[in-house]
Amino acid sequence: MYQTWMRYFSPGPVHHRLGLVCLGVGLQHGALPAVGPRTLGHHVAVVIHAGSGWLRTPDGHHRTVTAPALLWLAPGVPHHYGAADGTGWDESFVDFTGPAVAAYTELGCIEPHRPLVPLTDTTAARTAVHRIARAAHRGNPLLEIETSAAVHELLVALRHARADTTPGGEPVLQALAQDAFLPLTVAQHAARHGMTPAELRAAVRRGAGCSPKDYLLNIRLGRAKELLAATELPVAAVARRVGYADPAYFSRLFTRRVGTAPVRFRARQGRAVPGGWSARIPDPDHPPVIAPRPSA
Structure with missing residues (x-):
């Protein structure tokens, strides 16, 4: 048995100029049926939050997938994968495309040559995916803008969560x-x-x-x-x-x-602010505020 929820979108030309556009989002868990062999024309990030399964790479190798992990599905590259029999896994996926893909790839946030990427944690990635899911209600006039912003957020979250990245950076x-x-x-x-x-x-x-x-x-x-x-x-x-x-x-x-x-x-910049500059990063929970004047 398995459960699945998904939505698909068709952003217009003006939305593509945002750099990244979301084409679809899904949340699934359980003993899901295998996917493929198939080839797509866009990128998909499949985040495995729990469980295990397998991935067959284009060169025919069979690789074990153990959560937390990321499957990169690249356009034009055949893929074939599935959850383990019986137990299955918990996954979310985001389909996306756009002109900013090239820059994110050059910067190492998208790795089409690495179809399987071990992760340390998927909390931030799950948050970004859920942001897309919440925006996906019908009639949302900001659907494409909100989902585009969340795809950018997802790519950064996945880059931070890579298991080969030292906490705090290299x-x-x-x-x-x-x-x-x-x-x-x-x-x-x-x-x-x-x-x-x-x-x-x-x-x-x-x-x-x-x-x-x-x-x-x-x-x-x-x-x-x-x-x-x-x-x-x-x-x-x-x-x-x-x-x-x-x-x-x-x-x-x-x-x-x-x-x-x-x-x-x-x-x-208008004016210098000698004596007023701070190198400290504001705490989001305690941001700088103007203290109210004491009452007379």
């Missing part, structure tokens, strides 16, 4: 972030961590989906924006604070990446 990424403002080359960063430049590039690509140079640049420019917006430091001083000895080079790099020069970026 240690090398944390170390690079701590050293990001030192005036070091990529080769020097690699040497500091006992790695070759090639090993560092592979580790950063695996963990962040980009090169070490881009990873460091994102951190540096983010900090530079904070300093430009919240202090009156000269641009040369900002450049030095984020690891660039040559302010002219920093200005060219900032302009090319941000699309505006540092001085113009500062002017657009």
Whole structure:
């Protein structure tokens, strides 16, 4: 015996411009019938929350699936899988497509070459799927927008839950972030961590989906924006604070990446806020508030 619930959607051209669109969602559990062999024209994330089963890969290999796990079904690639006889499993699935798939794949959040991905937990993924399910009531005018947002959320949740990801991120990424403002080359960063430049590039690509140079640049420019917006430091001083000895080079790099020069970026922020800047991340349960004035 098994139970199943599913809905399918047909988003229009304007919704595809959101980057990702949800084509369907399902929640199933029990001794489900096998799926396939079949081939689809879009991506499907099948999240196995509990139980076990099997997956036959396109090369004919038979692999055991044990929850928590993720099955990536890629467009144009045959797939064949099923829950274990008798006990079955608890699964949810989301069908999706869109132009942002290419970027998510490049960043390592979608792995079409890995049809079976072990997970550490599926709580966050289940939350995203349930968000789609709740939006799926007929007559919802924001259906496509809400489900699109939830697909983005699902991909991030699945990336965090991969069993081969160290909690809190790859240690090398944390170390690079701590050293990001030192005036070091990529080769020097690699040497500091006992790695070759090639090993560092592979580790950063695996963990962040980009090169070490881009990873460091994102951190540096983010900090530079904070300093430009919240202090009156000269641009040369900002450049030095984020690891660039040559302010002219920093200005060219900032302009090319941000699309505006540092001085113009500062002017657009309206005003500096010396003394009011905080590096602490607000606690969602206790956000900053304006204290009420005491009554006279």
